[in-house]
Amino acid sequence: MSFRADRRSVRLFRLLTGLGVGLMGAVVGVAAWQLWLPLLWLLLPVGLCGAWIVWWYAVHWAAGYDGAMKTERLCFRRGVFWRREWILPLSALRGVEQWEPPLHRLCGCRTLLLRHTGGTVLLPLLPREQAAALWQRLEALS
C-alpha cells in the first residue's frame, strides 16, 4: 500500500504556513508600532518569504512526500532541499499515534506518529483515507 500527499495536504500546508507568516507579520507590526516604525520594512521580506512558501514550496513539498508500506517495512521520503528517506522495520514499532486537530479535519488530513525504541518518526498531513488505511494496516500488526 502506498501513500502520498495530495491537494488537501498542500491546502493544509498553505493554511498552516499562512497562519504562521500572518502571526509573524502581526508580531513585527506590533513591535514597529511600539518600538520603532521603520521596523515595518521587515514586513516585506516576511511577506515575500511567506508568499514563496505558500505558492512554491508547498507544492514541491507535497511532490516530494510519498511512501509505501510493504510486508515488513515502511518506507517514505520527505523534504525539498534537504531530502530524507526513512526505512522502518515494522517489527521495531512500539506504538502508533494519530492526530486530527480542527484544521486537519477542515482540510481532510491526519498526522501519524510512529514510535520506536530509538525515537519517533512523523508522517504529517496525510490525506484522511490514506492515513486511515495506513492506520488499519498498522493496527493489524498488533
Next chain:
Amino acid sequence: MKRHPHPLWLWYHLRRFWPLLFIPAARLLYARVTGEAPAGLGRDGVVALLLIGGAVWLWRTTHYAADARGAVLWEGLWRRERRVFLSRVTAVGIVRTPLMGLCRARRVWLYAAGRRKGTGFSLYLDRESAQRFGARRTRPCRIRRFWPTLVLSLSGSNAVVGLLTAILPLRHAARLWGEWAAAELVTLADRFILLDLPPAFKALVLCLLAGWAVAFVRNLLRYAGFSVETAGEELCLRGGVFTRRNIRFSRREVTAVLLRQTLPMGLLRLYSASAALTGRGRTESVRPVVVPAAGERALLRELYRLFPGRRTQGAFHHPPRAGQRRYLWAPFLWLAAGAILPFWGSLWRPLAGFWLAAAGWWYAVRLWGCRTAGCAATEDYLLLRYPRGLALYTAVIPRGAVEAVELRQSPWQRQSGLCTVVVSTGGGRHRLWGLRRAAVKAELFRDGENGNNLISI
C-alpha cells in the same frame, strides 16, 4: 515485604548538599584560627540540620520490596511507586565503593529498556540482599591484561590533551637537565610549570596536566582487574580496584558492539569494545565496556567468545573524496580560527598554541576517520565505521536491532550523489557522512527476491 534502604542512602543522598553542610564546620575552623567569634553559625547550622532532617524523613518514607519477579520502590511524600520487572530489565549492576565495603552495603541499579529517564532505579541494600541480584560465578575470570589496560589509560582522549600540554614542559625539562643538571633538580617540579607563559596559562597547563593524571588514574583504577564471565545468554562484567562494579546483562539486549579507537590506540593497534544496550544515554549502564583494551587478534578472539556467531565480513563502502570534505571542514575552521588568534595581540599567542594543538589533533582524528570510515552489510550484521569526538568507532549492529534507517541529502550532496546515513537502534544512533547514495541503497536497502534486505530480517 517492605523494607527501608540501607542507611548509607542518607550519605549518598546528602552528597549534593555537602558544600552547605560543611559551611558551619568551615566557619568554626576559621573562627578558631582567627580567634574571632563565629558569624552566621546559627543560620548555617539550621540549614544543615534542616537538610539532614529532610533527608532522614525522606529515607523513612522510602521503601522497597524485591522478589523473584522484580522490585518495587516507593519514595517521597507523593508515594511515587516504581516497578521494574526482572524479565524486562536490560542490565543489572552492583557497585561497591570502599565506604560501602566498610558499611556492608551495596548499590544495585536495575536498568529497564527504555529511552525515557526513570525506566529503572537504584537501591542501596545490605550485602546479603544485594547478592540476590548478582550473577552466579560460572566460569573462571577472564581478560586480566595489565599492560593493555595501562596503555588504554595512557591513550584516552583526556590523556592525549595532557600529553600535548606536557610536550612544552618536557622540552623545558630537557633543556634544564642539559644546562644545570643536578643543581636544579630540587626545583625541577617548579621549572616544569615556570615556562615563559602568563600566569593564567600556567594555571591552564596545571589544570590540563592534573586532568590527564586524574583520567589516567581513573581509567587504571576502573579497569584493573577487569573480568568477563558468561552464563548461557548472560554476560557478567566485574572490575575496579577500590570501587568494584558488577554488571549483568543478556546478549539479546545488545543493539550494537562498539569498537573504539583513539589516535594513540590506533597507532598501537589497540581497541576497546563496549556493548550498546537498549536504553538512554551513554552511561556505563547502557554502554558497558566488555573488552577494555586488546589488540586486533585478541579482541576478535574475545568478541567471538562473548558474542558467538558475530563473524562479519563485507565489502566496505568508503566515502569518496568529495564526501571526505564533510569530515574535515569543522576541524579546519577551528584550525583557521587558531591561526588568526595570534594577530589579535601577544596575549593570545600562547592560547593560539593550545588552540592549534587541540584543533590539529581533532583534524588528525577526522582525517584518519574519513580515510577509514565506511559501511558494509552482511546477511546478519551491519558494520559502520565513523569518527565521533576524538575517537573512531566501529559499530557492529545485528540487523534485528535496526529500528530505522534514514538517508539524508542536502542540496550540495544531491549534486554529487552523496548522502548521510543514520542508523537508529534502541541503544543510540550511528551516523555516517558522505557516502555514495547509490552504493548505500544497493548495499543496505537491497530489495532482492530472497528477502536479503536490511529490513526483512
